[in-house]
Amino acid sequence: MDGDIVEELLEKPYYIIDILPWQVPADSEGQYFKMARYFLRPPQKAVIVKKFCDIIIKLNCYYDLSLYQDTDQHTDNPPPEFIEECMASGIIVHVVVRSENAMVSYDGDDHYMTLYNPSDRLLRLVTALAGSEGLFVWKNNTPRS
Numbered sequence: 696m697d698g699d700i701v702e703e704l705l706e707k708p709y710y711i712i713d714i715l716p717w718q719v720p721a722d723s724e725g726q727y728f729k730m731a732r733y734f735l736r737p738p739q740k741a742v743i744v745k746k747f748c749d750i751i752i753k754l755n756c757y758y759d760l761s762l763y764q765d766t767d768q769h770t771d772n773p774p775p776e777f778i779e780e781c782m783a784s785g786i787i788v789h790v791v792v793r794s795e796n797a798m799v800s801y802d803g804d805d806h807y808m809t810l811y812n813p814s815d816r817l818l819r820l821v822t823a824l825a826g827s828e829g830l831f832v833w834k835n836n837t838p839r840s
Contacts (some may be wrong), residue, residue, distance in 0.1 A: 700791055700796075701747070701763050701789045701791065702796065702797075703723060703726070704789075704791070704796070704797070704798040705798075705800075705811065706733075707751070707797075707811045707812035708809040708811070708812060708834075709809050709810060709812070709821065710813065710818065710821075710832050710833055710834050711807050711808075711810075711812045711832070711833055711834075711835050712747070712750065712799070712807060712808040712809070712810055712811060712821065712825050712830055712831075712832050712837065713806070713807040713808075713830060713832075713833065714734060714743060714806055714807070714829050714830060714831070715818070715831060716747075716831040716833065716834045717831070718833060718835065732803055732805060734806045735804070735805075735806055740813060741783070742790065742808075743806055744782055744783050744803075745767070745779075746828040746829070746830060747782055747808050748775075748776060748778055748779045748782050748783075748806075749799055749824075749828055750799075750824045750825060750828060750830075751778050751782070751790055751799065752775045752778055752779075753782055753824050753827075754790075754792070754799070754820070754821065755772060755773075755778075755823060757795050757820060758773065758792045758793070758794060758817075759772055759792075759794060760772060760773070760790050760791065760792060760793070761790070761791040761793060762777070762778060762781060762790050763788070763789040763790075764786060764788060765793065769791075771806045778790075783803075784803065785803030785808065786799065786803055787800065787801070787802045788801045788803075792817060795812075795813070795814050795816075795817050796812060797810070797811060797812045797813045797814065797817055798811045799821070800809075809835075810832065815834065818832070
């Protein structure tokens, strides 16, 4: 398996694993950007990253995973400490669920993860894992530019 799978999956339909229960409309009267900045500062960011790590670590109990730190360098079924180290580092991490041809991505500058191309079974599992961490999963309906 090489980095081509990451590029391929980035073009597939996706869901958002988020601290919010659904997408904030562009014309919202709320304070989305202030909220986003707040949750990306310490100590709030560390709490969110820990929840994301725990989802990936638990997901690895059910599926073989390949963690890509870039499109070429990857580790198969990495230990929990390695997952935590990578996700806390602020780099972009892609976690390929090999048997499902799906992927979870996290950009260290975001307060959400992205789930690409999930089967119904994988989506149900990730939704349950996210819920156990107080997070939400919703389908992104924004067209790609």
